[in-house]
Amino acid sequence: MxxxxxxxxxxxxxxxxxxxxxxxxxxxxxxxxxxxxxxxxxxxxxxxxxxxxxxxxxxxxxxxxxxxxxxxxxxxxxxxxxxxxxxxxxxxxxxxxxxxxxxxxxxxxxxxxxxxxxxxxxxxxxxxxxxxxxxxxxxxxxxxxxxxxxxxxxxxxxxxxxxxxxxxxxxxxxxxxxxxxxxxxxxxxxxxxxxxxxxxxxxxxxxxxxxxxxxxxxxxxxxxxxxxxxxxxxxxxxxxxxxxxxxxxxxxxxxxDNEEYAGFGAGASGYLDGVRYTNHGPLKKYMDAIDQGELPINHQSKVSLKERVEEEMFLGLRKTNGVNIKHFEDKFKKSMRDIFEGQINKLLNEGLIVETKDTLKLTQQGKFVGNEVFQEFLLD
Known part of the structure; x- marks a missing residue:
């Protein structure tokens, strides 16, 4: 929704x-x-x-x-x-x-x-x-x-x-x-x-x-x-x-917060019912599809569990409040450390994240190299 x-x-x-x-x-x-x-x-x-x-x-x-x-x-x-x-x-x-x-x-x-x-x-x-x-x-x-x-x-x-x-x-x-x-x-x-x-x-x-x-x-x-x-x-x-x-x-x-949204218009992207999609970018392609009574979607893909977990981390860590540990576990039925034990320990040792009882978030130092931190949560 x-x-x-x-x-x-x-x-x-x-x-x-x-x-x-x-x-x-x-x-x-x-x-x-x-x-x-x-x-x-x-x-x-x-x-x-x-x-x-x-x-x-x-x-x-x-x-x-x-x-x-x-x-x-x-x-x-x-x-x-x-x-x-x-x-x-x-x-x-x-x-x-x-x-x-x-x-x-x-x-x-x-x-x-x-x-x-x-x-x-x-x-x-x-x-x-x-x-x-x-x-x-x-x-x-x-x-x-x-x-x-x-x-x-x-x-x-x-x-x-x-x-x-x-x-x-x-x-x-x-x-x-x-x-x-x-x-x-x-x-x-x-x-x-x-x-x-x-x-x-x-x-x-x-x-x-x-x-x-x-x-x-x-x-x-x-x-x-x-x-x-x-x-x-x-x-x-x-x-x-x-x-x-x-x-x-x-x-x-x-x-x-990695929640769902709709995207309308030429080249717009959306995330709905577990599917990420992108509309046709060129105006003619976009408008032709609608003239034919079709939604103007150019590409769509079901977001896998792996992708959802990754996105929860690297989107959530952009927020200074970080990722809520309990919310993560409720959403994915696994704890954050069950999935990312090694990554979390590595980043803690490097001083780039901090872990509290409730959240995992970037340190001040981590904000300067956010993209490097996010990459650590891409699963093989």
Whole structure:
């Protein structure tokens, strides 16, 4: 049974140099037709398996950029969503947004339809770095948009930041943190740059034209991030996420709790009834499948017990609360140590995890090498 719903809007007015998500340039795309296809996909899915969608707690619009849509297109999309998914028990209804696209008329539409959380892709407050990233907004867009959002009644607002950027200095990162804290927001996400294949940054890196900070400098930036978030009253509840009390991202916690969610839209992924699936990415393939009365699934696979156990560990360890030992045993009918005795002892000896009566979690040192810790829980 799905606890959350993810809806993918694959359109962007500008493609960022680091992004590897499924996206296309907005211009000359069948945007209105895509929105109607999305509505038909949701309708087919819910009607074919109503029980799976009977207890939805979160809805998340991602992309691409949902706010690449016009106010009228957003209104139509949100009308379709509520036509097929009950929002009666919804805890969090969130959309991603670009600061320079989230106009007042769009904010009004979002508020009217019950959106109660905004996640803005800010990334940096350094204009030079924003240009390197391929971002189009300026700092004043961020401040003006957040001020307008607050005026309209949005209180749960988050921004994304990035560090470990090409040529980024400690001073630039400190300035970005200072500007971010001046906004007095209840939530921040902050990610180190990962250079993904099929991106502009990847091509530049292969040509030796992407001057990335070294591991030591990146670690210093992460250390600054954690210390200053705590000093500003934002607790770290996941490796890259910080929140004031009761402002954690409910939707993302579904992923980290290894619970089920539905994915709709071109290239979207979902995890439902023990099956992970991915939709067709190309718009034509996605929309053609729906025109033929079929769910647009490109690939699906039953998640094995081995995979479920692995995912429980490496997703759960992302949370600062870690993996609950009793919950693990109740879920899998085996204790954590029955399966991972050697791995746990090794990581304890290395000081990368800590084991209490109730939980297994990363130490402060472990947070710096999280991916290495997670790999230890991949079973042969």
């Amino acid at each position: 799905a606890r959350g719903v993810y809806i993918h809007i694959p359109f962007c007015h500008q493609i960022c140099n680091y992004c590897d998500f499924n996206k296309v340039f907005f211009k000359n795309q069948p945007v209105d037709e895509y929105i109607e296809s999305l509505g038909r996909e949701i309708k087919m899915a819910v009607e074919s398996n109503p029980t799976a969608y009977s207890n939805i707690k979160t809805v998340f619009l991602g992309g691409g950029t949902p706010t690449a849509l016009s106010a009228e297109q957003l209104d139509r999309l949100l009308t379709l969503i509520v036509s097929y998914i009950s929002l009666d028990d919804i805890e969090e209804y969130c959309t991603e947004a670009n600061p320079d696209e989230l106009t007042e008329d769009k904010l009004v539409v979002l508020k009217r339809h019950g959106i109660n959380r905004l996640s803005l892709g800010v990334q940096s407050f350094d204009q030079e770095l924003l240009k390197k990233l391929g971002r189009t907004h300026e700092n004043e867009h961020v401040f003006q948009t957040i001020e307008k959002a607050k005026e309209i009644g949005f209180t749960n607002i988050s921004i994304d930041l990035m560090y470990g950027l090409p040529g980024q200095t400690i001073e630039q990162w400190q300035n970005t943190l200072d500007q971010a804290f001046s906004l007095d927001l209840p939530h921040f996400s902050a990610y180190s740059l990962i250079v993904e294949p099929k991106t502009i940054f990847y091509n530049l890196m292969n040509k030796g034209k992407l001057p990335l900070p070294g591991e030591d400098l990146e670690a210093t930036m992460y250390e600054m991030l954690m210390a200053q978030m705590e000093a500003h009253g934002l607790h770290q509840y996941e490796i890259s996420n910080f929140a004031k009390p009761e402002h954690e991202s409910a939707h993302n916690l579904i992923y980290w």
